[in-house]
Amino acid sequence: MTREGGLLLEAEGLAVRFGSVRALDGVSLTVRAGEVQALLGENGAGKSTLIKCLSGVVRPTGGRMVLCGRRIEPRSPHEAERIGIATVFQEVGLIPRLSVAENICLGREPGRRWLRGLVDWRAVRSRARAAMDRLGLGGLDVDRELGTCSVAVQQMVAIARALDVRARVLILDEPTSSLDRDECARLLGVIGHLRAQEMGIVFISHFLDQVEAIADRVTVLRDGKLVGSFEAAGLTRAKLVSLMVGREFEMPTGKRETTGERGAGSLLSLRAFGRSGMIEGVDADVGAGEVVGLAGLLGSGRSETARLVFGAETATRGTMTFGGEASRFTTPRQAIARGIGMLPENRKEQGIFPSLSVVENLVVSLRAKDGAFSRLAFGSQVALAEEFVRQLGIKTADVHAKISELSGGNQQKVLLARWFAMRPVLLILDEPTRGIDVAAKADVLRAVDRLRGEGTAVLFISSELEEVTRVCGRVVVLRDRRSVAHLEGSDITEASVLAAVARTA
Amino acid sequence: MKLHRLVSATPVLATCALLVGLFAFGAISYPNFASAAVVRNLLVDNAFLVVAAVGMTFVIISGGIDLSVGAAMAFSATLAAALIEAGGVHPLAAAAVVLAAGLAFGLVQGVLIAVLDVPPFMVTLAGMFLARGAAFAVHPQSRGITHPFVATTLNETLAMHLPLGARGVTIPPTVVVMLLVLIGAWVLLRHARFGRAVYAVGDDACAARLMGLAVRRVKVGVYTLCGLTSAVAGLLFALYQQSGDPASCKGMELDVIAAVIIGGTLLRGGAGSVIGTFAGVMILGLIQTIISFQGDLSSWWTRIVAGGLVLVFLLLHQGIGVVARRVGRTADRQG
Known part of the structure; x- marks a missing residue:
């Protein structure tokens, strides 16, 4: 499935050094509207560093980023969100004791007209409902305490929060690592839903079957360098894995031998x-x-x-x-x-x-x-x-x-x-x-x-x-x-x- | 859906139920207990505690602690007495100076805690010694306040007479101040962005920072607020005692913390309410009242009962929290 949407985000030759370590070395990435791009690589390949650059957590020491034709240099996740790049980090960072609605709006709650410091709860609720609606989850009670929701729902709320601002690019860092099969399917459904709304989505996962299920394009990193960007359609799993590890690859098997008695x-x-x-x-x-x-x-x-x-x-x-x-x-x-x-x-x-x-x-x-x-x-x-x-x-x-x-x-x-x-x-x-x-x-x-x-x-x-x-x-x-x-x-x-x-x- | 909302409100409901239960117990056991005068005394005798506990509630919800409250109250009362009696300052001007001092004191503690990242226990322990020492430096003995504005205008002219009971009751302005502080704090905590941020910071400061909240500013804010309420509480205490004593209010911060915990605020932060805190202070006051009605029990029994209550409520709130979340998640999985 290939879509030719407009170019949303373009990163060119990004480089990050931590001391003498090159965490990212001249990596380029393009994200188009209505496209799910899987970002793959081993641990330490530079995936996290790359998305930290895009989301303003880390400032690159080289290269440039262009969003919708405008050069950007986000200095904080907050600023990145404001200009249209929303990120859901691996560890869902939400407040379990506050309601779903508050978690979606926290820090940017609509205030009352006569006193900005006071929260307009009705506006908070309707904004939260609108955000959950966008994910196709309009039925959730937004007044519920977040901590009483399942991890999957919490994950959706994190995404809803990211989408609450007018995000054009959504970055998901291993969103499925703590979900079971059904929950994953639901999340992938949500991602598909967002893709249909012409959003550009960058998706990091270790689960290759999910990548196969949802990705339009696959970008592979290794040792802080770009290996390449490929159309997902023509890519076999074996090819993907060897791209990631940089060598032909075989999983070990040992099940047939058993030394002990039973x-x-x-x-x-x-x-x-x-x-x-x-x-x-x-x-x-x-x-x-x-x-x-x-x-x-x-x-x-x-x-x-x-x-x-x-x-x-x-x-x-x-x-x-x-x-x-x-x-x-x-x-x-x-x-x-x-x-x-x-x-x-x-x-x-x-x-x-x-x-x-x-x-x-x-x-x-x-x-x-x-x-x-x-x-x-x-x-x-x-x-x-x-x-x-x-x-x-x-x-x-x-x-x-x-x-x-x-x-x-x-x-x-x-x-x-x-x-x-x-x-x-x-x-x-x-x-x-x-x-x-x-x-x-x-x-x-x-x-x-x-x-x-x-x-x-x-x-x-x-x-x-x-x-x-x-x-x-x-x-x-x-x-x-x-x-x-x-x-x-x-x-x-x-x-x-x-x-x-x-x-x- | 209503179930888990009810469950998360349970700590406060339990506290209020206990308050009502205690009052009913007193009313049944002793004649004359259920009277307007008893309620009036309960409010008058505890107004300063409620105000101090309100500030502490903010601090504890944010995940911190403030040990300087008692000493700051003593300092405020002593400073007010000195300014009025020795300095010849008008009581209203003296009050303004004391409030400014409390605010500044809290602000400095907050900045040390939030910006330099020093544990609140240590900073406010130092603050406690400093404030206590400063109180003695202002004036080493208790000093009565005889200024006519305080003795007459505040305590008599401004007092409200309510036609309750046989002889009616007189509500002094301290109770009105307490009620205003309560209402203000409730709005601030429940409906203001600052208050919501206090909960978020107390529940998970890291997540709050990632969500774009100004965690440090929130922390500075709660300690500043607590410094201010300590000053208000100190003024109310001076008014109540008609004096300023540098040796007073020793260990009062611990009474305040106990009341906040009984009121359903979690010591580790993220949950609590000023309504609960008010009920917590009233419970401690009621126990004292009941023991004085009983007559043959020493006043130390107040402490023993209070200690037991703090323990019971800590366990209760812990249990409720665990059960509530488990119930909710199970429902989610099945639903």
């Missing part, structure tokens, strides 16, 4: 396991040296099952056998003491210590395991960290760099390494690849496979079926908070998992 001798075994109001009943077995996937839609009970096993919440139903003993953990401490590790879903909450170095972030859980006062020689800490940096392909200047200087995908790898270093008996990974690029994903999956080869049992949760089918030797399919199917070996395909999810009881 069934009766399994390490972890759940029978009708659950908690009232949370999980109805899950049957599952995980053996040493085996990767078992938990698949299902968002809300089917994947993460909840993981939390029950880990003792983050206490099970009230069924049985759990771990290492041959009936077990029921009431705190994560108990689970950790038995050699269980868990990488939770939400990266922000799982304990990155931003001002500490990569090494320190890595050894912190070893400290928890061995006691805070046990001595861990500095040299061996560094050696350990360097080993993992190499194994997982963590991109960092050196192991003493602050972790906050690393890109999101690399931070995720450090967190994984933290658990790997503990040598857990069972590792639970809840969405370990969310929000990271294709190459980092491959590194993570490869690392999981290596861990499996060393005899660790892995419980693997991912919304991306492709990953599940590649990495898991067995898959337990969940639906409506109970396990509904068990797939094994070559039976595991995206189609068979989806069929199990979709099958009516």
Whole structure:
């Protein structure tokens, strides 16, 4: 689908330096009216920096930007919005305790005629309704407190806020990373709706199927440089990925090999396991040296099952056998003491210590395991960290760099390494690849496979079926908070998992 | 849809219900409790606290804290007494000077907190010592205010007589000032852009900044406002006591914080209301009244009950918040 709309935004030869690092090196970008442009690249390719230039967060050190024929130099997101470039950043920055309407208008509320400082609530509401209407969501109660809405709705509100000013260009930074399938479809529908209104949309996503579904054009960045801009129609997925990573590319597979035993001798075994109001009943077995996937839609009970096993919440139903003993953990401490590790879903909450170095972030859980006062020689800490940096392909200047200087995908790898270093008996990974690029994903999956080869049992949760089918030797399919199917070996395909999810009881 | 709106209003409703319940309890337990005189005394005895608590409400909603309130009140009262009695300044002019001083004091604290990014706890702790010391520097002892304008005009001529109860009640101007401050603060917080920004900053300062709000200016604003209300409260206190005492109002900032918390304002910011704060102060006052009606309980029981209430309300508000959001999201997913 190619549209030849008028030229809206033209950036030419943009360059940004942070110290001696060239974050952006002569990148050009054009956005046309009525076009969705996907911006792709690995973590650290310069996507974020590019949109920060366009939205006025960062001032480019070189190049120029032209919006509708006029040269622009936005100095703040505010100014960029005013001239017509609206941006929705990755972390939805809204105020949960205020209403939907207030969140859309905050900071630019219409005032009363006789006293500008007082808010004209009727105008606020009607403006909010108009903005939501534009997204085709006119039915939402704009007086609702934002925090009581689902993440998807909050995301839509963020977009509505961005559109409230007369935006001609809308930039969306990974808007779908925390949405489930249905919600994504809804958001893509909204984007299509806006495209029909002759808006220019720049869309960053790691999900290639979404890019294929919605993009008219694809711009690929790598290492701060422009690789090229392509019509989406003639682009295969394989071609896209190799453009992004700069080499021919293959995802690892490891599911067919299983070194451990199964069934009766399994390490972890759940029978009708659950908690009232949370999980109805899950049957599952995980053996040493085996990767078992938990698949299902968002809300089917994947993460909840993981939390029950880990003792983050206490099970009230069924049985759990771990290492041959009936077990029921009431705190994560108990689970950790038995050699269980868990990488939770939400990266922000799982304990990155931003001002500490990569090494320190890595050894912190070893400290928890061995006691805070046990001595861990500095040299061996560094050696350990360097080993993992190499194994997982963590991109960092050196192991003493602050972790906050690393890109999101690399931070995720450090967190994984933290658990790997503990040598857990069972590792639970809840969405370990969310929000990271294709190459980092491959590194993570490869690392999981290596861990499996060393005899660790892995419980693997991912919304991306492709990953599940590649990495898991067995898959337990969940639906409506109970396990509904068990797939094994070559039976595991995206189609068979989806069929199990979709099958009516 | 109405459900979660009701739920988010629950903290204030709970506070008001408690206020009504306490009053009913007093009315049933003691003869003469349910009278205009008791209500009048409740308002008169707590007017200065309400005004101080209003400023504190803004500060706490914005996610901050102000420990200097009690000392600033003592300073204001002492300064007013000194200007009127020793300086021969007209009480109205003295009040203007005190208000300006309070405003400036709050402004400086706000600038230190917002611009230099010093934690509010530390800045206002320093402010508390400074204001207390300054109060003693102005005059080391309590000084009575005998100026005729204060003694006669304000307390008698301007007092309102309402034909309530057997002998009628007299409402002094302090209560009127309190009501005006309450109404003004309600409009400012509820319907002015500044007030909405205070909520936003308290809930998530980073998001507020990304949304284009002037976070620093908002913070400077709330501390300046709190300095001003402390000065007003100090003046009301001087009027109530007919004196200015540099040793007075010790620890009053903590009473004020307790009232704000009981009133449903979240200590971590982002939620609260002046109506709740008013109810919170009245609850503390009612407990004191009930204990004095009881007669055989020591006044320390007021503190014990207040401590328990603060704890209960902290837990209650925490629980309500968690439940409300969960209910809303579940409804959203199903809907």
